[in-house]
Amino acid sequence: MAEVATSVLHNVGNVLNSVNVAAGVLSDRLNNSKASGVSKLSKLLTQQEGNLSRFVAEDERGRQIPAYLKQLAEHLEQEQVDMRKELHELVMNVEHIKEIVATQQNYARVLGVAEVVDLSEVLEDAIKIHGGSYERHAIKLIREYDNLPQMTLDKHKVMQILINFLSNAKYACDAGGKNEKMVAVRLKLVSKERVRMEVADNGIGIAPENLTRIFSQGFTTRKGGHGFGLHSGALAAKDLGGVISAESVGIGHGATFILEMPIVPPSGLPKATS
Numbered sequence: 001m002a003e004v005a006t007s008v009l010h011n012v013g014n015v016l017n018s019v020n021v022a023a024g025v026l027s028d029r030l031n032n033s034k035a036s037g038v039s040k041l042s043k044l045l046t047q048q049e050g051n052l053s054r055f056v057a058e059d060e061r062g063r064q065i066p067a068y069l070k071q072l073a074e075h076l077e078q079e080q081v082d083m084r085k086e087l088h089e090l091v092m093n094v095e096h097i098k099e100i101v102a103t104q105q106n107y108a109r110v111l112g113v114a115e116v117v118d119l120s121e122v123l124e125d126a127i128k129i130h131g132g133s134y135e136r137h138a139i140k141l142i143r144e145y146d147n148l149p150q151m152t153l154d155k156h157k158v159m160q161i162l163i164n165f166l167s168n169a170k171y172a173c174d175a176g177g178k179n180e181k182m183v184a185v186r187l188k189l190v191s192k193e194r195v196r197m198e199v200a201d202n203g204i205g206i207a208p209e210n211l212t213r214i215f216s217q218g219f220t221t222r223k224g225g226h227g228f229g230l231h232s233g234a235l236a237a238k239d240l241g242g243v244i245s246a247e248s249v250g251i252g253h254g255a256t257f258i259l260e261m262p263i264v265p266p267s268g269l270p271k272a273t274s
Contacts, residue, residue: 126162165199172203206248
């Protein structure tokens with residue numbers, strides 16, 4: 001619960017930063033709008049109402065009106081385009097926040113209960129929580145899904161593991177410093193009895209001596225990391241009757257995190273009731 005909630009708060013906070021930027025841009029646009037020029041021009045023309053033709057033809061201010069109107073129209077049209085774009089971004093970010101919160105609420109509703117789920121939908125929910133963050137970090141997301149049977153499991157535990165995998169992949173891509181950052185998410189049918197979920201990145205990679213240590217409580221190689229995510233994920237995988245592991249050729253070569261588990265779960269979880 002803490003892992004999911006932390007990810008939700010972190011990603012909502014990131015989206016709120018974008019909301020704040022869009023709101024600030026809109027505020028600046030309104031404060032610096034040239035729309036007030038229309039009112040000023042109207043007052044000037046009203047003052048010359050009885051002598052308008054002569055004013056436009058002979059007065060220096062009047063002769064500038066056609067060119068001024070052309071520039072004002074062009075500016076207001078561009079201003080409208082820019083503000084419409086910012087407003088669209090604002091609306092999209094608010095919708096993203098709503099999606100993240102709705103997803104979290106869905107997973108917080110039933111905990112420790114086995115439900116019939118489609119693993120691709122669970123994976124898409126995890127991606128939804130991290131989607132905005134991946135876009136901001138310019139990470140290309142690749143999906144490779146086998147057709148899998150529906151499974152009965154505690155989807156909260158699966159979600160917890162996937163959120164951590166996706167979060168680690170994002171940080172790894174940033175640390176890797178490659179021009180093109182990529183993360184591939186995969187669903188594989190390993191056998192009639194087992195399925196595999198993978199999150200592979202082309203980021204910083206993992207030193208061989210750390211491939212098993214990263215699952216120990218408190219161990220982390222990332223500045224600011226708490227060393228809890230992968231350890232708790234390993235415990236959650238065990239509850240699912242599965243196991244998590246990591247593969248990496250070494251530093252600079254990316255890494256793949258794997259959750260493998262049985263299609264038929266271990267007994268002991270209460271079934272969800274409708």
